Amino acid sequence: MALFQTQIASHVLTIVSAMPSFHATSPYISLLNSSLKTHQQNQLFLTKNTPFTLTTQPRKLLCRPPHGKHVKDDYLVKKLSAQELQELVKGVRNVPLVIDFYATWCGPCILMAQELEMLAVEYESKAMIVKVDTDDEYEFAHDMQVRGLPTLFFISPDPSKEAIRTEGLIPIQMMRDIIDNDM
Amino acid sequence: MNLQALSPCTFRVSPFISPPKTSRHRSVIRARVEPSEKSVEIMRKFSEQYARKSGTYFCVDKGVTSVVIKGLAEHKDSLGAPLCPCRHYDDKHAEAGQGFWNCPCVPMRERKECHCMLFLTPDNDFAGQDQTISTDEIKASTANL
Numbered sequence: 001m002a003l004f005q006t007q008i009a010s011h012v013l014t015i016v017s018a019m020p021s022f023h024a025t026s027p028y029i030s031l032l033n034s035s036l037k038t039h040q041q042n043q044l045f046l047t048k049n050t051p052f053t054l055t056t057q058p059r060k061l062l063c064r065p066p067h068g069k070h071v072k073d074d075y076l077v078k079k080l081s082a083q084e085l086q087e088l089v090k091g092v093r094n095v096p097l098v099i100d101f102y103a104t105w106c107g108p109c110i111l112m113a114q115e116l117e118m119l120a121v122e123y124e125s126k127a128m129i130v131k132v133d134t135d136d137e138y139e140f141a142h143d144m145q146v147r148g149l150p151t152l153f154f155i156s157p158d159p160s161k162e163a164i165r166t167e168g169l170i171p172i173q174m175m176r177d178i179i180d181n182d183m
Numbered sequence: 184m185n186l187q188a189l190s191p192c193t194f195r196v197s198p199f200i201s202p203p204k205t206s207r208h209r210s211v212i213r214a215r216v217e218p219s220e221k222s223v224e225i226m227r228k229f230s231e232q233y234a235r236k237s238g239t240y241f242c243v244d245k246g247v248t249s250v251v252i253k254g255l256a257e258h259k260d261s262l263g264a265p266l267c268p269c270r271h272y273d274d275k276h277a278e279a280g281q282g283f284w285n286c287p288c289v290p291m292r293e294r295k296e297c298h299c300m301l302f303l304t305p306d307n308d309f310a311g312q313d314q315t316i317s318t319d320e321i322k323a324s325t326a327n328l
Contacts, residue, residue: 107250
């Protein structure tokens with residue numbers, strides 16, 4: 001099995017962040033909560049056309065649609081297992097890969113996840129952003145020498161370029177700069 | 184923006200697939216279950232008290248504070264000590280016994296550096312005005328996790 005080390009450069013530049021010195025905007029958590037809410041229509045019978053329906057015919061709902069608050073599939077940043085990530089890295093890539101190591105109860109990881117979702121929207125197919133739960137992939141996180149959380153790895157599609165590793169919450173602009181300039 | 188690029192001291196990234204040279208017997212703690220309400224309450228009160236004592240403030244986003252408090256509570260339940268939830272450890276039990284990363288961790292006690300963003304000095308841009316957080320706020324902020 002090909003070793004991951006052959007896929008990336010032999011040197012990794014590590015950037016350790018201090019507390020970022022920029023103004024906090026509106027609370028991130030409330031923004032995320034609002035994006036998770038789905039519009040619920042508590043109707044069991046024929047419904048009239050509403051701005052939220054795509055069809056022009058009235059729809060007959062036989063049962064209440066399921067609540068969407070536990071649905072995670074609409075996140076752009078996908079959670080991968082160690083095995084899936086290894087296959088992704090070994091495969092052919094044309095875009096930079098950003099790997100976010102996080103933990104369930106790490107506060108800054110929540111802020112970082114929101115920043116990465118915004119980044120995923122901005123970059124769409126021009127960058128690949130994934131995340132790894134260090135509580136699930138304990139051995140893998142150990143092998144990658146993850147210590148502080150969140151830890152980001154930026155891996156260029158060019159194997160001759162250095163991979164970049166950051167620790168702690170970093171501003172979204174820094175992530176853009178790394179992807180645009182160093183990948 | 185204070186950043187330190189650690190070059191030329193660079194790190195060689197270990198291969199993804201490297202079987203450990205020595206077998207390690209380590210109990211793996213998974214943070215999957217919710218912490219007990221009692222522990223959350225204990226860590227909530229501790230956080231308020233320590234913020235007052237250290238002259239630090241909670242994050243403007245109370246969701247961050249809530250998640251960290253729950254993380255501390257979860258570690259208190261599973262390990263017996265509130266190990267910092269914003270780090271990855273080789274052996275959580277050993278680290279909890281050793282104490283460096285037990286909240287308040289040594290960097291916090293010595294330099295008021297809390298990378299969990301639980302205790303923020305007033306000059307930090309993320310610092311709010313509060314040194315208190317209620318149980319309801321914690322529940323509401325972490326309801327969707």
